[in-house]
Amino acid sequence: MNHIYTDLAVESREIYSKGKDIEVEGVAVKVEEQENYTITLVEVLNDEGSKKIGKPIGKYITLHSPNLDNADEDLKDEMSLVLGKEFKGLIKDYKADKVLIIGLGNWDISSDSLGPKVIERVLVTRQYFINFNKEFDESMANVAAVSPGVMGTTGIETFDIVKGIVEKIKPDIVIAVDALSSRKMDRISTTIQLSNIGINPGSGIGNKRKGLTEKTLGVPVFAIGIPTVVNAATMVNDTMDLIIDSMKQTEGVGREFYNLLDDLSKEDKYSLIDEVLSPFMGNVIVTPKDIDVIIEDLSIIIANGLNIAVHPGIDLKDVNRYIR
Amino acid sequence: MNHIYTDLAVESREIYSKGKDIEVEGVAVKVEEQENYTITLVEVLNDEGSKKIGKPIGKYITLHSPNLDNADEDLKDEMSLVLGKEFKGLIKDYKADKVLIIGLGNWDISSDSLGPKVIERVLVTRQYFINFNKEFDESMANVAAVSPGVMGTTGIETFDIVKGIVEKIKPDIVIAVDALSSRKMDRISTTIQLSNIGINPGSGIGNKRKGLTEKTLGVPVFAIGIPTVVNAATMVNDTMDLIIDSMKQTEGVGREFYNLLDDLSKEDKYSLIDEVLSPFMGNVIVTPKDIDVIIEDLSIIIANGLNIAVHPGIDLKDVNRYIR
Amino acid sequence: MNHIYTDLAVESREIYSKGKDIEVEGVAVKVEEQENYTITLVEVLNDEGSKKIGKPIGKYITLHSPNLDNADEDLKDEMSLVLGKEFKGLIKDYKADKVLIIGLGNWDISSDSLGPKVIERVLVTRQYFINFNKEFDESMANVAAVSPGVMGTTGIETFDIVKGIVEKIKPDIVIAVDALSSRKMDRISTTIQLSNIGINPGSGIGNKRKGLTEKTLGVPVFAIGIPTVVNAATMVNDTMDLIIDSMKQTEGVGREFYNLLDDLSKEDKYSLIDEVLSPFMGNVIVTPKDIDVIIEDLSIIIANGLNIAVHPGIDLKDVNRYIR
């Protein structure tokens, strides 16, 4: 079947079920509502579920907080803790004494710089293990962190750089952080997706030819991503839907317009727009005006969350402590 | 009459004449086509012209080069020279021995950082005039340059900072550089507007309450701007037009859709979209993905052009010499 | 008399009393030792004291913490609080509802970028007072903040920009933040000086022609500075002293060397070195290798401290909250 691609498993599922709240075979969904955020666990259980929503078998945890793009300090702390706790749950069945964190994306492009910004801020400890010739520490994990850049600026595929490093330093797990694209404006900078399936080709904002997965790297790969852009076609589509909705209440010209478009299936409409737009707007993104500032804040939340999740000795009161 | 606001005089004129190539009373237009670029001079001659297209009396020169957003070095040099020559023409009837260049916009927001980036690169000479106690130099103008930031980060109105500086250093002219918004995707990062009317309230990407004009600052004010974003409503509108165009050639469903929308006047359609979108997307912009990189290139072109235009002793072969 | 210039009042006093712990007429000194830091209050009481140590009449508070250049998070928090408390004490007898914070120095030169970095991080509120048309708020001061740059890059004297802004926005007090130079290596990045006498010509790393003082600006001016460099002559001098000290314990050649140099007065020795060095090393500084990273940390401490000191509603538990 013809999938509309999205980086977010919650969106894949929505698209499959056409927005209705029906059960999808092979896909388990659990939602937990809190005052300031919602946690949605989408678990793709088997091949059937994977084929249906177009996502590999695995767990996808989505943290959504509507004010995350303009969070006050209390919300930032709260989300760091939630992220830390959920990510800890995701990796708890894996050996994770040695961790390699990869910041994907292009640091020269604001909307794509989330990964590199997190790498700047995460607590790196592997040098101490080497300098003190230590294998294991009770309170600290052995963490290395690197931003491999993008092929457009290095001339080297991200995969090749990461694979080389994995072969040399042999981490237990890899955690990849990346900026994502979303199909909904209101998920931009407000949703964090955690997964245990790594990074697949074509995901993220830039193009990756080879995925970073357990299969390609030889160790379990986890991913953390936040959508920072929607593509142009998505935005036009969403607006048309808003127009149609607003016209449902009117009579006359509006009625006809609505009837006309309501006849088109959602996918047909999106394809039509995408086809019309693509020659003109290949390189155009839709993003918050102050995305540079938002990325700074989000990278602190992720770095804090990761520090809590991977180091046994960093507990919740240390949040905000180990970031620069 | 109800104007659709745009920073570009060529667009104001297009909107007024509904895209048709008719003469507008009080507005003179002269177009010069070259291989790599087009120069359009829109001159608002009197109050009638000003009222019609919603722009103050004055000259607006637009340089448009379709590949400016991805220019090779030859095109960059060519456009620096053209900009230098045209700007020199614009200021030639004014005393311009002492120049103050103002870089408007927020350096923390990529799409709004054109002004500050130009200030980083323009040749500043006033300190030498002061240190050597010199009033005048044959080959160098006396140039000061400052980026006042935006009220959101300084807490101070841009106008107040600039006015204070003008009162202290008493320049002959002020040149303000700013990132603009456009109504057409294909003008983003490809069009440079020069004018002799300064910066008016509400223009540029950020909001300015008080304009920087001869009236408010007491000295002639020139402006250089490049559109770096379109707003969301504009983009949806443009896409709908593209869809309509593509449907004109089809039959059936497309026909009805076309007829329906063709009945709406351009302004009605735009207003409808704007109204529907605004509650959802106030802070959203549409911009090239690599706007950070584009801004670097454009700031070099403007800095080069300004250096050529204001310093008698910097001629065309020195281009690329006085920028960092 | 011939003063050796230093930005730090504690050093001026040390130089005057040739390192001995004697009382200087017209200068009161109070030292408070804590576990992690020492607070020294040098108060120049009258013209006699001012002439003796070469500093204007006023209060100079020095916070010295030996590990400040490599502080863990607990020490950073502690020093923010101490700075906040001491600065609050310094301004408590002044009306300080409207505050203008000035970040002096050149943001393109790491060792001189402390002021601009603090401005990036301090909580700015004046825009809200304007937008909500408010004169006064119980929990928030009205704070504006600006980095005027340096004459070498703007072509404009710092004083002219600041004076213009003061005239427009009429603050109750001005607070100037600046990187200083010290005569002792071990004060670099470990000492914070607060004063109520503003910034005098020639102080700070760059050269300022006109001071920022109550006399020149018309409102009380406070200053916060941290030494980030020593000059080359100072370093050679300090090393020679170390060598002499190490030779006091040896016999033979070392003895003669020591006797020889011990005969020179401290000032003569310094002048000799300075004279010999200056033609070769005018532009050379001695600074910690990782000064870029240290400045980031120090700017957070100052921004936090300032936020605590000027806003009635930000108390100690909010530290780390209002910085980016």
Add this chain to the structure above:
Amino acid sequence: MNHIYTDLAVESREIYSKGKDIEVEGVAVKVEEQENYTITLVEVLNDEGSKKIGKPIGKYITLHSPNLDNADEDLKDEMSLVLGKEFKGLIKDYKADKVLIIGLGNWDISSDSLGPKVIERVLVTRQYFINFNKEFDESMANVAAVSPGVMGTTGIETFDIVKGIVEKIKPDIVIAVDALSSRKMDRISTTIQLSNIGINPGSGIGNKRKGLTEKTLGVPVFAIGIPTVVNAATMVNDTMDLIIDSMKQTEGVGREFYNLLDDLSKEDKYSLIDEVLSPFMGNVIVTPKDIDVIIEDLSIIIANGLNIAVHPGIDLKDVNRYIR
């Protein structure tokens, strides 16, 4: 014998011959004086020469231009061309169709950021060879470029990252760019060293445990470096020498001082100073105040020179074209 370490082969030779212009067996020296610069070729011919001056067998080309740290545009262009020509000569006997350029050093520390800055600016082409599935091009070399960071921030040894990449992309040669330290103030930012012996452990500003050499990487390794700092002991030593020189002309106290110090051998004196200083100033560097700005300029010169040297189709008139 006890070598005083320096990154520059010209300095190693000077130290060995105690500043006298004698011939050193196993070391050939050729000097070419030009108006604006001097080229010195130091060739270590055999093990004897290598032992004597403490540098591996190979060629070391030093370009020295006294005004390089404050160069006008003509000098920058001239030095780019000279560097390009000399480097082309150095690699001309090697297959160099596929080139990997490595920018060593820490981008967060200004004085150590030369390598990463060059990587930002060098022309990278390998992605086009891959995208167009091309093995060879007449006018363009296949160039990849990466900044591996430093162990202190990534937790990974530079060697491990580079070795991994070399194994994956199999370049013909590796070119490593690094900031160096010098023993003489007047070489800082004015001297460029090219060599065909790679990077050895302990060279550069940061500490590298494993070298990047043909032996360790399996392909020829070239190096380009510019000294950006001197260490504290060096500076004190140089100053003492200046003082002694200035005292030779005086009588009395100065005479004794001179006689005393003149008795110490140069190495003894340096060791004495180093020993005395090291506990106090381990982390201190001596560097030009505006090293940030100087590094920008120098990185452009190196990037230009490299572009000329490695790409057959970029000739001298294209200089300044392929850098950003």
